[in-house]
Amino acid sequence: MSFQGKNILIIGASSGIGHALAQTLQAEEAHLFTASRRPVEGILSQHFTWDVSQPLPDGLFDTLPQPLHGLVYCPGTIQLKPFQRFSNEDFKNDFQINVLGAINAIQATLGRLRKANGASIVLFSTVAVQTGMGFHASIAASKGAIEGLTRSLAAELAPAKIRCNALAPSLTDTPLAASLLSNEEKREASAKRHPLGRVGTPQELASAAKWLLSEEGSWITGQIIGIDGGIGKLK
Template sequence: MSKPVILITGALTGIGRATALAFARSGAHLIVSGRRQDAGKALEAELRQLGSEAAFVQADVRHDDEVRDLIDQAVARFGRLDAAVNNAGTEGQPGPVVNQTAESYAITFDTNVLGTLLSMKHELRVMTAQKSGSIINISSTYGHEGAAYASVYVGSKHAVEGFTKSAALEVAATGVRVNAVAPGPTDTGMLDRFTGTAEHKAALVSSVPLARIGKPEDIASAVLYLASDGAAFVTGQIITVDGGKSAG
């Protein structure tokens, strides 16, 4: 399909933004979403300058009615939904397990887990009816590893990967594919908040076999592959993009 229709949540910064720009350069139609109207409209204009027919829809993935409306607007505008990238996420409040609360848990899980579930729910409603489509959830290498002082975030990404595999099996016979991309250390605002200092960030670089932190564009490339016909026989998979960090 020469002009696929792509939906991206959490599109305003970092990996989501890089992915939106990459799809726009490839000629896709785009629906991009986030919670900040001004930033969303600015991104919409930038995507249109790249030649994409693009629209921003303000939505909070924690709310079922807003996600339903987001998907319905995408279909009303373009008539179908070929791929969806569920990128909206937060690191929550990192820290020791003994410092976590019901509130810190909810901050993380409502966005990372409930938001992914609600997004898939409404995306699959459309894709299974049209008998085609590709969903790509954004996880983390922490989705299949552990990490001290990040237990709630780690748990949320384990849940995302479980959702991904289960949904893939559930809808495989309909022609819809569901996969996830698991970034390693990637140069985003979230990584800056996690590491806290330039020294800690440099130490993280030294642990990556390719001797650099990933760029959001590295993750976007993997997403574009999974959305493409080149990945037509790939479903239920977690594609790790981490410069070799988890290989040893």
């Protein structure tokens, strides 16, 4: 699956899954464009500075090329606590990062995606949307919105040959999850909760995102794909 000459924008490429995907696509000779709060180390890309907890700055992506063949929105949150302890601000912050940031990025680049005659949008949900998990109220609420957005956009944009899919991971060994995997006891307990006996890696999610961006995934749209070690479906 060749990405040579393809223009791909990755939001949240400075660490975790986004960085793993950028490394993967760089090896495939894609033309990369990245956006995050800080520069992306080890990646040759045109970088845009954007803190997704804030609205998209006007005109930020005006220098992106046309067409844009792929958009991947990787930012997320992990804020786990009893429901009664969540404030309105907690929910708003999670919604801004997980949902409004994705909406802003898609709206700002849609014209360029339309010109690709076969573009792909990849978003990220969580296993906690379809599988009820205690203390996940805020993240499940915002990522649930991402799943609805994914299906709605897939339907609306299909005539323009723009595909939209989402990956729904379980716990993955990224900086975002560092507090949940901060010692061997926590890591072992997390691993045991998954039927396959371990947590995920950024590269596994990056490989799935690469597939959805590629020609090999060109007949797939409107899907929420679980990459979760079996925890979402198996006992």
